[in-house]
Amino acid sequence: MAGLLQGKVSLVTGGASGIGRAAALAFAREGARVLVADMVEDGGKETVKLITDTGGDSMFTKCDVSRGSDVEALITIAVKTWGRLDCALTTRESAAKSPASPTKPRKTSIA
Numbered sequence: 001m002a003g004l005l006q007g008k009v010s011l012v013t014g015g016a017s018g019i020g021r022a023a024a025l026a027f028a029r030e031g032a033r034v035l036v037a038d039m040v041e042d043g044g045k046e047t048v049k050l051i052t053d054t055g056g057d058s059m060f061t062k063c064d065v066s067r068g069s070d071v072e073a074l075i076t077i078a079v080k081t082w083g084r085l086d087c088a089l090t091t092r093e094s095a096a097k098s099p100a101s102p103t104k105p106r107k108t109s110i111a
């Protein structure tokens, strides 16, 4: 029986360890191709190896999710490599530096 994510492309940030690694392995078990992203290269590559050693499809990209350009690059890489991006699990979300952070106050002006 095909996995729940058969043919899907997934992104996991913080994928070098902990919850991110566990999620990356679970996504792969369910048939997804997994883009593993993390600041830590060794751990990220180990996650990829754990996936590919069992027949899965995965690649690692070094990334600091507090940088908007790094996050945009992840999406570009997934789409360029596999033609799509279906789901993402972000165990390590952007820090307060991110413009999208709800904790960062924004200046607004009312005319």
Ligand SMILES: NC(=O)c1ccc[n+]([C@@H]2O[C@H](COP(=O)([O-])OP(=O)(O)OC[C@H]3O[C@@H](n4cnc5c(N)ncnc54)[C@H](O)[C@@H]3O)[C@@H](O)[C@H]2O)c1
Pocket (backbone or CB within 6 Å): 013, 014, 015, 016, 017, 018, 019, 020, 037, 038, 039, 040, 043, 063, 064, 065, 066, 091, 092
């Ligand atoms: N483990 C738990 O029981 C638990 C419970 C509740 C909440 N959380 C939260 O879930 C998140 C993940 O927990 P975990 O136990 O898997 O932690 P972890 O430290 O094992 O994994 C976090 C991963 O994120 C990476 N990372 C850190 N900053 C990054 C950045 N700026 N860009 C890219 N990658 C970055 C680290 O290198 C690491 O591989 C944490 O925010 C933690 O506070 C964990």
